[in-house]
Structure formats: C-alpha cells, structure tokens
Amino acid sequence: MHYLRGENMGDVRKNNRTRFLEIMFKYGPVSRSEISEISGLTPPTVTALANELLSEGLVEEFGIDTGNRALGRKRIQLSLVKNSRLVIGVEIGVKQILAGLVNLSGEMLIKRSVMITFKEPDTVIRQTIDLIRDIVKECQDKKVIGIGIGATGLVDSDAGVVRNSPNLEWRNIQLRELLEREIAIPVVVDNNVRLMALGENTFLNHWSEVSGLILIHAGYGIGCGIILNGQLYCGNSFSAGEFGHTVIMPNGILCSCGKHGCLETLASGRAMTSAYRQKKSLEDLEYSKIMEKLLKNAENGEQGAVDILSEAGTYMGYGINNLISLFAPDSIILHGSLFHSEIYTTPVMKLIQENHYGNSERITIKQSQVDDELVILGAGALALQRFLICKIVTG
Numbered sequence: 001m002h003y004l005r006g007e008n009m010g011d012v013r014k015n016n017r018t019r020f021l022e023i024m025f026k027y028g029p030v031s032r033s034e035i036s037e038i039s040g041l042t043p044p045t046v047t048a049l050a051n052e053l054l055s056e057g058l059v060e061e062f063g064i065d066t067g068n069r070a071l072g073r074k075r076i077q078l079s080l081v082k083n084s085r086l087v088i089g090v091e092i093g094v095k096q097i098l099a100g101l102v103n104l105s106g107e108m109l110i111k112r113s114v115m116i117t118f119k120e121p122d123t124v125i126r127q128t129i130d131l132i133r134d135i136v137k138e139c140q141d142k143k144v145i146g147i148g149i150g151a152t153g154l155v156d157s158d159a160g161v162v163r164n165s166p167n168l169e170w171r172n173i174q175l176r177e178l179l180e181r182e183i184a185i186p187v188v189v190d191n192n193v194r195l196m197a198l199g200e201n202t203f204l205n206h207w208s209e210v211s212g213l214i215l216i217h218a219g220y221g222i223g224c225g226i227i228l229n230g231q232l233y234c235g236n237s238f239s240a241g242e243f244g245h246t247v248i249m250p251n252g253i254l255c256s257c258g259k260h261g262c263l264e265t266l267a268s269g270r271a272m273t274s275a276y277r278q279k280k281s282l283e284d285l286e287y288s289k290i291m292e293k294l295l296k297n298a299e300n301g302e303q304g305a306v307d308i309l310s311e312a313g314t315y316m317g318y319g320i321n322n323l324i325s326l327f328a329p330d331s332i333i334l335h336g337s338l339f340h341s342e343i344y345t346t347p348v349m350k351l352i353q354e355n356h357y358g359n360s361e362r363i364t365i366k367q368s369q370v371d372d373e374l375v376i377l378g379a380g381a382l383a384l385q386r387f388l389i390c391k392i393v394t395g
C-alpha cells in the first residue's frame with residue numbers, strides 16, 4: 001500500500017476541503033461567512049463544501065434563522081458531529097500497550113491495556129492487533145477512520161518503521177505494514193513523546209497555532225516533543241526531540257547512546273534509581289520499587305534521597321534553560337512522574353525563573369493535566385490529521 005500526502009496531490013478541491021475542516025476543528029462552531037472570511041474561500045465554495053460535509057454527516061447546523069426580526073435573527077452555525085468519525089490511539093510502551101477510542105473532540109470513549117511480557121516484535125504486534133480488534137468490535141457500527149500508534153525510540157513516520165528502539169530492543173520493524181496487513185484500517189506511526197506534544201496542542205491547547213510549544217517528558221527516560229508554528233517538528237530523519245541525549249556534563253557517566261554525560265545520565269528516573277540503588281544497596285529491587293522508595297524517603301526528609309532528587313532536578317533545569325535559549329517557546333509542558341515530585345521540580349522552576357536572558361517570564365510553564373493517556377490522544381490527533389483533515393489516498 002502506498003500513501004501520498006494530501007498537500008502534494010495538487011487537487012484544489014481536496015485542499016479546500018482540508019482548509020474547511022481545519023477551520024471547523026480550530027474555530028468551530030462557525031458560520032459559513034466566518035469560514036469564508038478566515039479561509040479566503042469564496043462563499044459559493046464554502047456553501048458547496050458545507051453541503052458535502054452535511055450530507056456525509058460530519059458537520060451539523062444549529063441556530064435556526066427565524067426570519068422574524070422581533071425575535072432576533074440567529075445566524076446558522078456549523079459544528080462538527082463529534083462522534084461521526086472515530087480514531088484509535090495506541091501507545092506501545094516498554095511495559096504495556098495502551099489503546100483508546102477517541103472522537104473528534106478528543107474524548108476517550110473506550111480505553112484498554114495489556115501488559116507486555118515479551119518484547120519480541122511478533123508478540124507485541126500480535127497483542128496490539130488483538131487490542132485494536134477488541135475496540136473495533138466494541139464500537140460496532142461507529143466509523144473508525146484511522147489508527148495512530150506511538151512507540152518509543154527513533155520512529156520514521158513517513159515509512160511507518162520503528163528504526164531503533166533501545167528500550168524495546170527493536171530495530172527496523174515495519175510496524176505500519178505489519179498492522180495494516182491484518183487490520184483493514186489505515187495506520188500512522190510516530191514517536192511516543194512527539195505524540196504527547198501533539199496531543200497536548202491539539203486537544204488541550206485547542207488546535208493552537210502557537211509559535212512554539214515544547215513538552216518535556218521525564219520518567220524512566222527523558223524526551224521532548226516540539227511544536228513549531230502549530231506543526232509537529234520531526235527534524236531530519238525524524239530524530240528531533242532527543243533532549244535526554246543532549247550533553248550536560250562532558251566526561252560524565254557513559255550513556256546508552258555511547259556519549260558521556262547526557263541529561264538522561266543525570267536527571268532521569270533511571271539515573272536516580274541507579275544512584276539510590278548503589279547508596280542503599282538495593283541490588284535486588286526493580287526500577288519502580290526503588291523509585292517508590294526514593295520518592296517516599298525524600299518526602300520523609302531522608303537527606304540522601306532529597307540530594308539525589310534535587311541534584312537531578314537541577315540538571316533538568318539547566319537542560320530546559322538550554323531549550324528556552326534555543327527555541328524561545330510560548331509554552332513548556334512538563335509531563336511524567338518525576339515532575340510530580342516537588343523536590344525534583346523546585347530547582348527546575350527556580351533555574352527557569354532565574355533565566356532572564358531567555359525571557360522566561362513570558363513563557364507559560366505548566367504540568368500536563370493528562371498522564372498516561374496523552375500518547376493515545378496524540379496518536380488519535382495524528383490519525384485525524386492524516387486520514388480526515390489532510391485526506392490521504394491509497395494507490
């Protein structure tokens with residue numbers, strides 16, 4: 001199966017439809033004349049497109065023109081029918097697969113998960129297919145138009161391939177093709193942290209056209225997703241956002257990427273649990289148990305635990321200040337379990353506030369209000385963009 005991007009089709013009618021739908025998502029409910037004003041499309045074109053989308057059941061009218069001046073003439077507005085098209089968002093994480101059915105408003109109608117016991121690709125892909133099929137079966141006659149998948153590591157979204165996922169130990173897995181072979185719904189894949197940024201900007205930031213939004217995820221590892229001028233920034237070879245592998249301490253600890261002193265070796269959950277494991281001789285405990293102990297003991301005032309968290313938070317603060325200097329974003333979103341710890345987050349915020357050169361007082365910094373569902377929302381948003389707004393053709 002071969003896909004072409006909508007914007008390359010050179011088909012004016014399809015491009016007009018894309019523009020119309022974008023406006024519906026960003027500004028709806030809107031009247032026909034407002035759509036014409038915002039888009040620059042002529043009133044007859046807007047009328048024709050509105051009729052097309054009304055007949056497809058994708059939009060609806062409300063606010064009837066009474067024709068009675070005494071009652072006040074209401075302008076007829078158009079709005080999206082939020083459950084008329086649905087997408088499935090999936091996160092293939094390190095420990096579990098999460099999937100959800102998402103509507104046009106970003107509401108999650110069904111959510112399912114399954115634990116990953118073997119990281120071997122065939123097994124994980126089989127589990128993913130079963131999970132998607134369960135959801136499709138449950139939503140019966142409702143129209144699922146696409147599936148978005150977020151996976152950890154370097155993901156080539158154009159090719160639909162997971163190039164390298166150290167956490168899953170996957171290399172060059174043709175994820176999109178393997179899924180589409182078994183499920184008759186188009187699939188799009190991308191990196192999980194990038195999709196968090198897309199989910200935040202699409203559904204929580206209301207399809208904002210911000211000049212810059214950076215979502216920083218800190219848990220076991222560290223990554224970031226970058227939105228520039230309202231669009232997800234993927235970089236050359238889809239490798240943008242490797243914030244965890246920016247070097248903060250030359251000649252520091254050897255990182256899994258082969259460099260020394262990456263932020264991930266200083267400020268991630270993995271780095272902190274490794275330091276605490278050594279300090280307290282906790283060799284037998286797994287990551288989540290050590291992390292739990294570290295956070296709890298730090299909160300109870302154990303100096304060794306407090307030092308590990310606040311030192312890691314300090315490095316994270318330096319890292320974020322570098323991002324602010326580079327991108328001068330409008331908004332920074334902090335996401336992940338580490339940012340729930342005040343001891344970790346306090347030095348982060350202090351360093352950002354002291355960064356006057358980066359104009360930090362103009363930047364909105366907030367914690368994401370969504371935890372583990374954010375990748376599902378972002379994957380759903382990507383599927384909506386690809387398969388509804390910029391409609392993709394198969395050939």
Ligand SMILES: [Zn+2]
Pocket residue numbers: 244245246255256257258259262264
């Ligand atoms: Zn590294």
